[in-house]
Amino acid sequence: MNRSKVIKTTISVVILISIWALVTKMGVVSSYILPSPSKVLNSFFKMLQTGEIFEDIYISYIRVLKGFFIATLVAFLFAMVRIILPRCNDYYESIVQFLKNVPPLSLISLLILWFGIGETTKVGIIVLTAFFPIYLNTVKGFVSCDKKLLEVGEIYGYSEVDSFFKIRLPYAMSDILVGMRIGLGYSWRAIISAEMIAASAGLGHMILFAQQMSRTDKVIVGILVIGVVGYITDRLFALIIDKTLKGSEKNGWD
Template sequence: MCDRWKKLAAPVLGIAVLLVLWYGVCRAGIFSAYVLPPPAKVLNSFFKMLQTGELWRDVWISFLRVMKGFSIAFVLAFLLGMVRALLPSAGGYYEYVVQFFRNVPPLSMIPLLILWCGIGETTKTVIIVLASFFPMYLNIVKGFTGCDRKLLEVGDMFGYSRTRKFMRIVLPYATADILVGMRIGLGYSWRAIIGAEMVAASTGLGHMILFAQQMSRTDKVIVGILVIGAVGYGTDRVFGLAIGKLLKGRCDNGWN
């Protein structure tokens, strides 16, 4: 119990110091309330947005978009990674294309996507897929191709076919890398959706922040930023707990 309180005290103390500094800067008048509103004003705006329901609506809409794009990206990454594992020679046909687009920022594709798909849901989904696909694909390929050769030799001794070796040996071995890749991809999805909603949306957290900036409501902008961080952190923690339960402590990826 004592150790648990010690772990909890460190982040609480860090947040408290940040809030005190924020309050002190506002109190000293270093920045105007327009540029940096005080914590009390931001908190008041947060509760008002909760009461009116606009914040819940935008969070839910962004969450659904993230889950949709993330799911599509995972399916594509898993299928391509499986092809790479079962047919190593096939990777040469698309690997360079994958590596090329991995270095292209998804937000740079927005002008083309708007021309091709309009400003509907398709554009936002594609942006999320482009952002989250590559970290998941790289981790999946790492897991599939990094399987212990001795385990594969055992499969050969039992006469396993290539497909059976993949299902019985390679896939269980790669589970940790797959889940870690999914966790990273989920974070990239949240980063991408906010940018997409700022450009091509009329709802969602990104649009809320942009609209608040246009209306000179810095307090709402800060509320949006804090909510994005909180929701993203919450989904990451849930995913991290799921990984811990599934792997039962067999994967130490450096995240607490």
């Protein structure tokens, strides 16, 4: 991020916080509904001192990474089978397209019945949320491969597997990484619903517990922390992409 963009972003944040502080100071909104920035900041510092916020971040981070990597692996395998063994696609593609339109939150009851209230169900919700953008973008990358390149592969006697790994996969890498980046963002969006299920720690649990205790300030802290941690994760992923794909900023990675 260049200096000009940092300055503009900082100005926007300062303006938003100033409006927030002014609204709470004038009593336009009840402090019970919207606490002042100073109260939220004090709650954040107290949570830093006790160390509870670090534990919640760590636990949520591990759940997000587990769900994200499982979703990436499964999506890649399904997309690969679709290309290498196209006849198998007819057996599962319609089911995938059907499940794409089913909100993962609606499957919580079934997941609890099948897997209980442990980590499997929590990670499963994240997997279901992250899978589809990764799968769809990966398939797009494989299918849109330049036919001339594939014809060159045929001239050299490439099999379907050789053609996949030597031509399609490198060609589709940009789309795969796009899908992974979107899926990673979706994983963070799913963490609250994932941690609604009998969780004893994690950012989602912290927010829900604070809501039950009518601690709006801690709810806002939790939301802001999820946003910041998710943003940092996204920027790290974008940095990896920038190193992998030269000139990636031209494709919206900046």
